[in-house]
Amino acid sequence: MIRLKLSNKSANEGVVLDLPATPAEVSEAFSWFERIGVDPSAVRIAGVNSPVPTLGQYILRADIHDPEQMKKLNELAEAIERMDNREWDIFAGALDAESINGLDDVLKISKRLGDYIILPNVKTDTELGRILVDTGYKNFPENVQPYLDYRAIGAEYYAENGGAYGPGGYVRRKSSLEQGQERRNALITLHLATKQAECRLVLPAEEEELNQAKERLGIEHFTQATITRVEFGKPYMDDLIPKDCICVEDANELALGIEEFWQRDGEMLKFLAVLSVEQPETISDALRFAINLDDYERITEGTYEYGQSVLRRIGADDELIDTIDGYMDFEKFGEDSMVEDGVRQTEFGLIRRCSHPFPEETQAMQMGGM
Known part of the structure; x- marks a missing residue:
């Protein structure tokens, strides 16, 4: 090659x-x-x-x-x-955009093409300025756009962001913010659009990233944009979390919560179990269940151990439990207590709501798998 x-x-x-x-x-x-x-x-x-x-x-x-x-x-x-054709174009522009002091620098860039962005076929300040306005990155009312100095707009962006006009288009290094967002585990990805522009928003996102998305879309509030596609980055969430009536801010809060759950042993399984029983109708409902996750208990023990844990819950100590062991059917007591506590069987394990049992009308169906 x-x-x-x-x-x-x-x-x-x-x-x-x-x-x-x-x-x-x-x-x-x-x-x-x-x-x-x-x-x-x-x-x-x-x-x-x-x-x-x-x-x-x-x-x-x-x-x-x-x-x-x-x-x-x-x-x-x-x-x-x-490499493919696009990567050849990025490589060519990246070489011109960086300070190259030998073969080692060339090799290093060849391995880090993902750190660069290309705007294909953009080879002058004027073309750069025009695409910034056309995509809504630079927001101007339509009635003034025929009178804009596109060269000046492009030159200003070039001065602020660096890069180079390569054979395949304008290439620049991604900002640390852009690189950080892509490296982060995308828990929820929203594709947003307005009449002027489109934007891909990876959640969870920092406030600055949310503001940048609004700027690219040319809006002040996310309610002014349409969510065209929703993607979930973890298994099962696609089936358990509704994709209709999504509020961007709630989706971001939910993604932050999910990020935290993945870092705590068993918490994500508990959340999935809660979603499968509660069946949220909106992403805001899912957020509410995430916020109140401490109100739920995921049960990893059998009916025998559950019977003993119920006794401890009502004040019995280990000495008393040891004393009555052999005189009490802990397994039957645990089984009856699960029914009374509204314990549900899900594919993610047994779950109960601590504040008040799950509604009785669906309890028999849920307990059928136990």
Whole structure:
């Protein structure tokens, strides 16, 4: 995926070396110079051809006689082979956008293309300014847009964000905020749209990220945008959490809660069990159950142990329980107590509501799986 033209100043001709290349292929290329009477140690890279148009100027000075440099050139060629057209364009622009001080810098960028954004076919300040306005990133009333100085808008954005106009479009490094949002585990992803723009919002999000989304959509409140798609990043949530009548702020609070549940042993299973019994009608209902999760108990014991735990709940100590052991049917007592407490069987385990039992009308159905 990289074609090198090898030559030296005194040679009228050169030889082509395609990378990645084996040691034997490199040796064969140098042998050609020996056959025409040229000292192989004087051979240098005279030209570079690759799908990444800007690459040549950055690897032209690589030392092909250094085994480590050749190893890195081969590694670079293999990386380019794995890229698609879009990644070639990003790589080309990223090389021009960064300060490159050698082959190591080139290799490092090839491995971090996900850190960059490309606006395809945008190659001037004017084109950049126009796409910023057309997508709603820069919000201007429609009646003034024909009179805007798009070049100035693009130049201002370029000065603030850096980057480069590469062969495939404008490429810049993602901000730390953008990179942080993408690295974060996306628990809920909302796709929002207005007449002017579209936006993908990964939750949970910080206040600054929420404000940036509003700015891109050209709105003051999320109620002014339409949620076109909702995605959940964890199993089962897609079936248990409604996707209708979603409030962005509530969805973000719910995502923060879910993030916390995943960090505490058994809490996520408890929340899923609660959702499967309570069956929320809106995402705001799901948030309410998340906030009140301490009102629920996930039961991991059998009926025998549950009977003993009920006795402890009403004041019995271990000494009393040991005393009556053998004279009391803890298992039957536990089974009856589960019914009385409104314990439900779910695919995530047994669950009960502490403040008051689950409604009796669905209890028989839920207990049928116990």
